Amino acid sequence: MDNDDYKIHFDSPNKVIISGVLRLQSPNIYDDLFAPIRDTISQGQSMTMDIQNVSFLNSSGITALARLIIVARTHDAPFFIIGKEEIPWQKKSIVSLKRLWPKLEITLT
Amino acid sequence: MIQSDTIHGIYGTEAAAPPKSQPMHLSMLPCDLKRHWGRCGITANFLATSTEIPSPAAASIISTVINEILENSVKYSAIDTKPIDVELSIRNNTVECEVKNWARLEDATIIDSYFKIIHDKDIEDLYFLQLEKTATDSNNASQIGLLGVMHDYPVTLGCRIQTTADPITPFQISVKAKIYLNEVTP
Numbered sequence: 001m002d003n004d005d006y007k008i009h010f011d012s013p014n015k016v017i018i019s020g021v022l023r024l025q026s027p028n029i030y031d032d033l034f035a036p037i038r039d040t041i042s043q044g045q046s047m048t049m050d051i052q053n054v055s056f057l058n059s060s061g062i063t064a065l066a067r068l069i070i071v072a073r074t075h076d077a078p079f080f081i082i083g084k085e086e087i088p089w090q091k092k093s094i095v096s097l098k099r100l101w102p103k104l105e106i107t108l109t
Numbered sequence: 110m111i112q113s114d115t116i117h118g119i120y121g122t123e124a125a126a127p128p129k130s131q132p133m134h135l136s137m138l139p140c141d142l143k144r145h146w147g148r149c150g151i152t153a154n155f156l157a158t159s160t161e162i163p164s165p166a167a168a169s170i171i172s173t174v175i176n177e178i179l180e181n182s183v184k185y186s187a188i189d190t191k192p193i194d195v196e197l198s199i200r201n202n203t204v205e206c207e208v209k210n211w212a213r214l215e216d217a218t219i220i221d222s223y224f225k226i227i228h229d230k231d232i233e234d235l236y237f238l239q240l241e242k243t244a245t246d247s248n249n250a251s252q253i254g255l256l257g258v259m260h261d262y263p264v265t266l267g268c269r270i271q272t273t274a275d276p277i278t279p280f281q282i283s284v285k286a287k288i289y290l291n292e293v294t295p
Contacts, residue, residue, distance in 0.1 A: 005147065023147065023149065023150040023176060023180075024146070025146045027243065027248070028247070055169070056150065056169075056172070056173065056176070058173075058176060058177065059177055059180075059253050059254035060254075062253065062257060063240070063243050063244060063253060066240050066241075066243070066244035067244045067245075070241075070244045070245055086166075087169070088166050088169045088170050089169070089170075089173055089261075092261035093257065096260070096261070099237055100237070100240065100241065
């Protein structure tokens, strides 16, 4: 799934690599975009989201990400997020999402 | 009931340190931003990189903050053809961004209630309560934009709601963010 601003590439059914700028208008637009991720974790399968090259994610995107974490929490699906420490929003916003589900694995490179 | 001039947060409390340079002003129509949503981010990036910002990390945070308050103002603009005005000024170790939009009573009431809550309660608890709430329902409004800005960054916010003579948009909402550059880690 590509756009001028972002790219979403499934490396495997359990790993997605997202890059670019995601500042979409509402959480529900992100929900459509993230539907394949949600389907995988809804089956209790693991998911790795590599967002190291996402330079911006707005609050609607944070909400959509929180929704995925809640789904993973509900189905106890191992959920890994790989980010980059030097990108300010990742260092600030992603790390605090662990409070939603302490089993969420976050790696900042 | 909203008073004729209601203020929350940093409005009315700020020291009048002069800007280091002339403030930048932009004026946009909500209809254009709704139709081309990416222009919110383009505007935020433009403002954040057009000033004397000390580091890429600071520019990134400034862009994030401007984008959130601009997106918020678009969502609460009542009439698509009444402009949203943005002003950015650099002061001593702070960047201030103010965004103004025209609103109906119902939107002004929502913003007034929102600012009463975020200035009365603990931001840490409030942020996660709201995040959990919006993450577990299908609401199409995240309601965490301004909360997230306060939670994640060295930012204080304020809001001013003024009555106008226009019967269709009887309120003008101003939201101001003050970003503390000396607290932005590289």
